[in-house]
Amino acid sequence: MPANESVAWNDLQSHAYYMSQSHISTLFREETDRFSLYTFEQNKFLLDLSKQRITEETLALLIKLAEEKGLQQWIQKLFDGDHVNDSEDRPALHTALRTPADRILSINDKNIIDEVHSNLSRMEEIVERIHSGQWRGFTGHSIDTVVNIGVGGSDLGPFMACKALAENQADTAKSLKIHFVSSMDGSQLAELLSELNPARTLFVISSKSFTTIDTLANAQTAKEWLKKSSYAASEETLISRHFIGVSANPDKVCEWGIPKSNQLEFWDWTGGRYSMWSTIGLPIALKLGMSGFREFLNGAHEMDEHFRNAAFSENLPVLLAMAGIWNINFLNINAHAILPYDGRLSHIPAYLEQLEMESNGKSVDRQGNNVDYKTCPILWGEVGTNAQHAFYQLLHQGTEAVMCDFIVAARRYHDTNNPELQHQHQLNLANCLAQSRILALGDSVLEGAESAPAFKRYKGNQPCTTIMLDELNPFSFGQLIALYEHKVFVQSVIWDINPFDQWGVELGKKVATSLLDALGTERKQPDFDSSTNGLINRITERGE
Numbered sequence: 001m002p003a004n005e006s007v008a009w010n011d012l013q014s015h016a017y018y019m020s021q022s023h024i025s026t027l028f029r030e031e032t033d034r035f036s037l038y039t040f041e042q043n044k045f046l047l048d049l050s051k052q053r054i055t056e057e058t059l060a061l062l063i064k065l066a067e068e069k070g071l072q073q074w075i076q077k078l079f080d081g082d083h084v085n086d087s088e089d090r091p092a093l094h095t096a097l098r099t100p101a102d103r104i105l106s107i108n109d110k111n112i113i114d115e116v117h118s119n120l121s122r123m124e125e126i127v128e129r130i131h132s133g134q135w136r137g138f139t140g141h142s143i144d145t146v147v148n149i150g151v152g153g154s155d156l157g158p159f160m161a162c163k164a165l166a167e168n169q170a171d172t173a174k175s176l177k178i179h180f181v182s183s184m185d186g187s188q189l190a191e192l193l194s195e196l197n198p199a200r201t202l203f204v205i206s207s208k209s210f211t212t213i214d215t216l217a218n219a220q221t222a223k224e225w226l227k228k229s230s231y232a233a234s235e236e237t238l239i240s241r242h243f244i245g246v247s248a249n250p251d252k253v254c255e256w257g258i259p260k261s262n263q264l265e266f267w268d269w270t271g272g273r274y275s276m277w278s279t280i281g282l283p284i285a286l287k288l289g290m291s292g293f294r295e296f297l298n299g300a301h302e303m304d305e306h307f308r309n310a311a312f313s314e315n316l317p318v319l320l321a322m323a324g325i326w327n328i329n330f331l332n333i334n335a336h337a338i339l340p341y342d343g344r345l346s347h348i349p350a351y352l353e354q355l356e357m358e359s360n361g362k363s364v365d366r367q368g369n370n371v372d373y374k375t376c377p378i379l380w381g382e383v384g385t386n387a388q389h390a391f392y393q394l395l396h397q398g399t400e401a402v403m404c405d406f407i408v409a410a411r412r413y414h415d416t417n418n419p420e421l422q423h424q425h426q427l428n429l430a431n432c433l434a435q436s437r438i439l440a441l442g443d444s445v446l447e448g449a450e451s452a453p454a455f456k457r458y459k460g461n462q463p464c465t466t467i468m469l470d471e472l473n474p475f476s477f478g479q480l481i482a483l484y485e486h487k488v489f490v491q492s493v494i495w496d497i498n499p500f501d502q503w504g505v506e507l508g509k510k511v512a513t514s515l516l517d518a519l520g521t522e523r524k525q526p527d528f529d530s531s532t533n534g535l536i537n538r539i540t541e542r543g544e
């Protein structure tokens, strides 16, 4: 049955009819203890939904909707390795990647938890060889720079995590620089190569498919650069000393020239955007050391266990997801801002853009029907204090309703002797709390605001969630990312869509290939639409 024909959906629609007239400031006046009513906690990880436009009745109805949609059974299917990715006929087992070694999960008669842990051990060997200086470049010098070449899920997660957890860098990694290259046009790589010492640089070519043209083009440029910088060494030596391939397609990696001994594998049941827990996380392990990487996995595993076992009424991913469903499908809010109040989390908006929009940016349900309800909203974000000086104007006084996630750590710099930085953290916290307060409650927070001219008024009523970590560390960061992964899954269940495929990115790849002929040296006469023909002709003229 389509989601919007269920009993709970209809009840929610009637409930929304009068809730959409209400203001969050009124809800706070009516329920003075909203914080204790709508805040949920799991091992020092706090989810505050009190500034959402919800009541206890809203939550009860949302939980009823989740039950009607069979969420518990879907969670079971996800963890058990059922083929929840039906269009590609495979499981989505990112949760297995962070499951402790003493568990068993059989897929095709193999205990994949054993395989996961033997992969982690291989990763550990490589990390130790690099950290200890035993991995040598073609001149015999140790490696001091690692460049991860990948895109999408083979870039965004490790890039984000290395930035977020830089303060947790392993002592053994202190002299190692880690860079990320993703852009197809070569601009990142060109800039970087001019600063690198080829003898001490290791390239990690990360690609689940090992067919992604963006990554292969950057990898080829890196290979040629290395060959030019070291005429004396053979290509075989250069590749074996300076390239690691991380992929679920080992044959393609061999074809490219990287021998098995320099490969780290993972499995096709790991979705690209869910892959940083696998060997795709090599840069994270290089940054944190294996013990830090394992802590990161442990944090995610704890959130997995909570998601799997907690009642919906106190289940953080379920509640976060259902608050989103309420906003999107019943209050008609289709924009979502991700606002980390922590410079270390500057890359989380880009990461969540892929996680949420590539997973749930779909309009066809699992039965192949076009849905007639909204699915994933438009999502974007920025470090909150920077965004305050950029797009908050629209959040406060624009015409768009926007739901906002504030993400912040309660403690920072507490163990330093630096009062200036401690003060900066307090400033940051004050701004985080001030902004979510104004966005939700409007200028009702200010005495006499009603008498101000219209252009100075703040209408508020933008629903805000605050996610507060005790402190940002590998464990809590693992909890945070797993929270969002499961939130995305819960929403996909309500919308009855497959969050684990991404067919919408395929046509662009094909059309780009056909356009390459018109732009290449052969320059066939373009035969496309008049805009594309005109642009190609202009490029050709300019190129001559």
Ligand code: F6P
Binding pocket: 151, 152, 153, 154, 206, 207, 208, 209, 210, 211, 212, 215, 272, 273, 358, 502, 505
């Ligand atoms: O084109 C989209 C996509 O397939 C993403 O889903 C994926 O994360 C990215 O490209 C990179 O793919 P790969 O890891 O196979 O290079």
